[in-house]
Amino acid sequence: MAEPKKLKRPRGEARLLPGKCIACGARCQSECPRDAITMNEKGEPVIDLEKCSRCRRCVKVCPVQAIEIYYTPEEQKILDEIAAQKGAAKAEAEEAPAEKDPRLEKIKDYRGVWVLVEHTEGRAAEVSWELLGVGAELAKARNVELCSVCIGDNIGHLCTEAFAYGASKVYLVDDPVFHYYRTESYYKAACYLVEKYKPEILLIGATGQGRDLAGAIATKLQTGLTADCTGLAIDDEGFLLQTRPAFGGNIMATILTEFTRPQMSTVRPHVMPMPEKDTSRTGEIVRETVPVREEDIAAKVLEIIEDKNLDTVDVAAADVIVSGGRGMCDKENYGILQELADELGGVVGCSRAAVEAGWMPLERQVGQTGKTVRPKIYIACGISGAIQHLVGMQDSDIIIAINRDKSAPIFEVATFGIVGDLFQVVPAITGYVRELRAKKTGGAASGKAAPAKEKEK
Amino acid sequence: MRLMAEEAVVTLWDNAEMKIDVQTIGLKGSATQVRKIFSPERTKGEIIGGETDEPGDIARLLIDRMMEKDLLSL
Numbered sequence: 001m002a003e004p005k006k007l008k009r010p011r012g013e014a015r016l017l018p019g020k021c022i023a024c025g026a027r028c029q030s031e032c033p034r035d036a037i038t039m040n041e042k043g044e045p046v047i048d049l050e051k052c053s054r055c056r057r058c059v060k061v062c063p064v065q066a067i068e069i070y071y072t073p074e075e076q077k078i079l080d081e082i083a084a085q086k087g088a089a090k091a092e093a094e095e096a097p098a099e100k101d102p103r104l105e106k107i108k109d110y111r112g113v114w115v116l117v118e119h120t121e122g123r124a125a126e127v128s129w130e131l132l133g134v135g136a137e138l139a140k141a142r143n144v145e146l147c148s149v150c151i152g153d154n155i156g157h158l159c160t161e162a163f164a165y166g167a168s169k170v171y172l173v174d175d176p177v178f179h180y181y182r183t184e185s186y187y188k189a190a191c192y193l194v195e196k197y198k199p200e201i202l203l204i205g206a207t208g209q210g211r212d213l214a215g216a217i218a219t220k221l222q223t224g225l226t227a228d229c230t231g232l233a234i235d236d237e238g239f240l241l242q243t244r245p246a247f248g249g250n251i252m253a254t255i256l257t258e259f260t261r262p263q264m265s266t267v268r269p270h271v272m273p274m275p276e277k278d279t280s281r282t283g284e285i286v287r288e289t290v291p292v293r294e295e296d297i298a299a300k301v302l303e304i305i306e307d308k309n310l311d312t313v314d315v316a317a318a319d320v321i322v323s324g325g326r327g328m329c330d331k332e333n334y335g336i337l338q339e340l341a342d343e344l345g346g347v348v349g350c351s352r353a354a355v356e357a358g359w360m361p362l363e364r365q366v367g368q369t370g371k372t373v374r375p376k377i378y379i380a381c382g383i384s385g386a387i388q389h390l391v392g393m394q395d396s397d398i399i400i401a402i403n404r405d406k407s408a409p410i411f412e413v414a415t416f417g418i419v420g421d422l423f424q425v426v427p428a429i430t431g432y433v434r435e436l437r438a439k440k441t442g443g444a445a446s447g448k449a450a451p452a453k454e455k456e457k
Numbered sequence: 458m459r460l461m462a463e464e465a466v467v468t469l470w471d472n473a474e475m476k477i478d479v480q481t482i483g484l485k486g487s488a489t490q491v492r493k494i495f496s497p498e499r500t501k502g503e504i505i506g507g508e509t510d511e512p513g514d515i516a517r518l519l520i521d522r523m524m525e526k527d528l529l530s531l
Binding site for chain 1: 484485487488489490491492493494495496497499501502503504505506507510512513515516517519520522523528529531
């Protein structure tokens with residue numbers, strides 16, 4: 001049998017499809033391993049075909065499929081022939097030659113998902129356990145261990161809690177030098193552990209302390225950090241897909257740390273659901289002594305002074321939030337929200353407009369510059385729903401929006417929308433809830449209403 | 458009165474002085490890369506009391522609907 005004629009595979013040429021480029025910010029340029037792409041004044045790529053190796057990385061990275069590898073009709077014919085000779089499946093495999101990047105070699109030793117446990121004087125921040133929930137999914141997808149890192153003084157009990165929330169191993173650094181949080185001591189300890197045990201993923205809560213620490217660690221380790229992620233997943237190639245709102249929440253971006261490890265993300269409190277606590281779980285504790293000495297640290301904590309004027313209500317922890325915005329018109333009017341909140345066993349929150357008007361304290365603010373909340377019920381009264389507010393509450397289980405303006409953007413995220421006057425509707429709801437409860441209990445004093453999930457069986 | 462800022466001479470340093478490896482700065486030097494951008498997904502909710510303006514009716518419709526869907530218990 002005669003061998004089929006050996007055909008030379010045409011290279012084709014990378015080209016920009018007219019009118020499709022959105023000038024996303026030179027992603028193709030930064031992706032190109034050969035520096036074959038420059039940007040013109042419109043922010044569109046100009047491809048140097050002399051330098052181009054046809055690796056297709058730019059084609060793959062383009063968010064709007066504006067770049068393609070073009071073959072002339074003659075070349076296409078040759079391609080078709082090759083495909084016919086080799087069988088379609090094989091030709092396709094060859095079409096995307098897996099050009100292994102040498103930078104991937106350096107990171108292949110990194111394994112495992114780590115969650116840094118934040119605590120204040122030994123009391124853990126809940127976001128740490130929320131991260132163990134999502135961390136468990138990532139660890140499962142990667143088929144690796146889920147570990148916690150506890151750094152502090154006299155914090156052995158945090159290990160037990162970490163196991164209960166899903167960690168199978170805890171790296172424990174327990175030393176008086178870590179009694180108070182200080183950037184220098186904590187980031188050095190964390191970096192020491194990372195360099196020794198090489199985790200592929202490191203998750204940290206996006207709190208004041210976590211943001212400070214994550215930045216310091218990523219800088220020291222020269223790795224990528226994606227802040228305020230709202231979604232974390234593993235892709236087919238095993239990379240961590242970090243999704244976060246960009247441009248004030250108007251668009252979502254999925255971000256990758258390809259060539260450096262660990263892949264670091266911070267996540268705000270209440271963005272990820274709290275996993276089930278199982279106190280019967282145990283795991284391995286790895287005690288570590290890190291070379292950080294008191295005399296090496298420039299900053300000293302002398303005393304922690306609590307702010308006595310601080311609002312004690314934590315909106316982020318509430319199951320029901322009744323929030324008011326600019327439409328409340330005045331500070332006094334928040335009384336009707338408080339009444340409804342009391343009736344539903346919730347708290348009163350607000351939008352930024354209300355804080356700026358001086359009607360509500362900053363601690364009650366929900367949104368991008370305030371708290372991120374995901375209560376069971378969120379009632380937005382007189383809040384138009386600027387994107388900065390929406391990103392702070394759109395993951396609530398049920399959203400009820402009450403607004404006069406039927407075109408207000410708040411209705412786009414609402415489960416139930418009411419177009420009407422909040423000053424009439426809110427008291428009416430409060431009244432009806434009271435009426436129903438009175439009917440049910442035969443007029444006797446009773447407990448609070450509750451979101452359905454919490455009701456007694 | 459003219460502002461001092463208007464006359465101030467600002468010294469400009471560019472990479473001729475800084476001599477930073479261009480591979481380590483800007484987009485090329487970033488350890489993170491955007492893989493994809495997309496619009497946030499939203500599910501459309503329902504409007505309560507489209508036919509009525511009476512607050513009492515709206516309140517009843519809302520609460521009854523939530524109880525019926527098991528979203529609230531009193």
